[in-house]
Amino acid sequence: MRTKKEHPELEKLKHLSPKKRVQYIFDYYKFPILAVIVVIVLTVSIIQTVVSHKEVAFNAVLLNAGGTAVTSNDARFASDFAEAAGIDTNAYSVYVDCSNVLNLQAETQYDLAVRAKISALFAAKEIDILGADPEAFDDYARNGAFMDLRTSITSIRKHSGSLMKRPRWKKLLSRLIVPA
Numbered sequence: 001m002r003t004k005k006e007h008p009e010l011e012k013l014k015h016l017s018p019k020k021r022v023q024y025i026f027d028y029y030k031f032p033i034l035a036v037i038v039v040i041v042l043t044v045s046i047i048q049t050v051v052s053h054k055e056v057a058f059n060a061v062l063l064n065a066g067g068t069a070v071t072s073n074d075a076r077f078a079s080d081f082a083e084a085a086g087i088d089t090n091a092y093s094v095y096v097d098c099s100n101v102l103n104l105q106a107e108t109q110y111d112l113a114v115r116a117k118i119s120a121l122f123a124a125k126e127i128d129i130l131g132a133d134p135e136a137f138d139d140y141a142r143n144g145a146f147m148d149l150r151t152s153i154t155s156i157r158k159h160s161g162s163l164m165k166r167p168r169w170k171k172l173l174s175r176l177i178v179p180a
Contacts, residue, residue, distance in 0.1 A: 057092035
């Protein structure tokens with residue numbers, strides 16, 4: 001076993017001034033220190049994300065609803081909807097996205113990106129409501145993006161019991177479904 005006298009590093013540090021001690025430690029151990037800091041930051045970030053995650057109760061995309069002129073009101077729209085639908089915002093998230101603008105007359109790269117974003121949200125079944133101006137609505141309808149509500153309302157009434165068991169839909173559907 002080593003004794004104190006056999007640790008030349010400790011002897012060097014003992015005779016250095018505090019400022020030089022810090023400089024010595026940083027010069028020799030900066031990468032392990034930085035690695036530990038990065039691991040701590042990542043761990044705290046992951047824990048914070050997991051603890052504060054809320055299930056999305058409602059996600060609406062309003063296409064051609066004003067773009068950046070309206071996006072400052074997204075949070076207000078979401079909170080107003082949550083209040084009207086009776087959604088507890090402490091337990092669930094509500095999103096209303098008004099930032100998407102689609103120009104069907106002269107499509108640009110931005111328009112293709114908006115289409116890709118909306119297609120991805122459709123494919124992931126993340127959109128609860130897609131609101132659009134008549135031109136954009138007709139374009140999506142021609143491409144078969146929507147379902148016929150006449151058949152789905154009947155289906156929702158038939159299956160409302162199983163949907164009502166999901167907290168995400170319980171309050172909202174109770175206000176929308178009128179018994180037949």
